[in-house]
Amino acid sequence: MPLPSILEKHPRSEDQLIEILLEYQAAKDDHCISQEEILLISHYLNITESKVCSVISFYSFFSFVPRGKYVIQLCKDIPCFLNNSGNILKVLENLLGITVGETTPNRLFTLELTSCLGCCDKPPAMRIDGKTYTNLNPDKIKVIISEYSGKQP
């Protein structure tokens, strides 16, 4: 959905900023907010650009830089670490040919680490674009990644 139609759905009130950013960033293929978009949002809400930027930089969900179509976020916290998330990270890095923070050359995947996903009863856990995957093992990872790779148009 283009930015103007998302903006229209929200009242022109400062407290809508995070809601707008979440909705718009999720709708974009590159999962980031650009300079022009920051300007548009700040005009719509009648707040300064710096205010929009401060929110984007504060919350780890938001990004100024373009990311892949699918953002993979592997849990880095203790309950998953105790259940071999370190090995899962290696498998992901090998499979995708990138390290944490990088995007694959075809711009399909970005690999990130995230704070606890609240799935400590089924570790290790990761999220891909809002969908949670649990009880991960190397075989499961291979299946998941190939499914997403196949989704490429």
Added chain:
Amino acid sequence: MIEKRVISKRCGIINPLSIDDYLRTDGYIVLKKALKTDRIKLIEEVEASRLRGRGGAGFPAYMKMVGLAKEKGPVKYVIGNADEGEPGNFKDRYLMENDPHQILEGMIIVAFATMASHGYLYVRGEYSLPMSTMQWAIEEARRNNFLGSNILGSGFDFDIEIRSGAGSYVCGEEFALIESIEGKPGRTRVKPPFPTQKGLFGKPTLINNIETFSNIPLIISIGGKKYAETGTKSSTGTKLLCLSGNAKVKGVFEVPFGVTIRQVVEELGQGTESGRKIKMVQLGGACGPIIPEYMLDMVIDYERFEEFESKTGAGAIIVIDDRFNIFDILMRVVRFFEHESCGKCTPCREGHAQLAIIINKFIERKATAKDLFSLESLARVMHQTSLCGLGQTSPTAIISTLRYFREDYIEQIDYPINMGGQ
């Protein structure tokens, strides 16, 4: 069996997406009763129950209600805190996914008792599924006039709106959460004034963890006095615990206050998955104390936990077996808080970076005896001088391991260098 399923009695049994299932299991009956009850009487029942906040801090629930009730003015807020970011905790997710209406019923009763006008439910952004479950439950509650204007003909108006977090741990702190709902970076405010005096959009606001709200229908139903018969002197009722790490059986379990950690780990968790010995257990989450195996007989209650000078009531029990050492855990704890610190106050912002440097020296066996003392004093300063709960509780893992695993630190000290040069 040490489990006592009261708050979680419907979990896994009813269809959470069906309000009819909730109604069939006595749902919203308490709300109907409450709407015909004197507001002061409702608050008195909560006072008699001695219910304490389930989010971690353990603040008496009725005091917030009294605080909000005595504020005048047409706009007052009630907020459900479901920003469950503490590593090792997933009981709020469990409650939202399995019994969403119980949370709403509790919030509506509290709002009625305190004359609040608007409600928010702040759910962490990572929880997509719980958020959609709650959204559906709110819409169904509206359709049945449990929310909206003139609720069940009582003349009371109240509605709840969901707000999403965006990946920030500190937004679970009440003022950071308020800032976040206002559309700002989640940086805490200096107290006082407290939220019940001047909270969201400058208006009186009551914030409770959603497990706290889930206890309200039960309290009003059976009465505060009867509720207080379960648990211990300082901690009444039951607690949802989240068992994780190397435990063989992981999951959410509801137990009365007063059971021991060992009962939970051995009876419910069935020991370790690997069959190895337990080296340590971290309680509450990343902000909680790490205790050795020989301390597992301690009981779970607020008073006992306060001895660690930490607010660790959130409910995580992370079992760690002897393949891991304390520094594996401490480094992750410190890095976690370094990332999640909002940066507003100096002890927290700078402290975590320094803690990481010192812990790393121990990992690399480059630490001196002086580092041990620096670590101790820095952890104390952060605990005492940070502005909010994040920096006040984050050094708990270090302070507790310095007490119970001191020999592990000493083993990593590089004595020859220490005793040479200087």
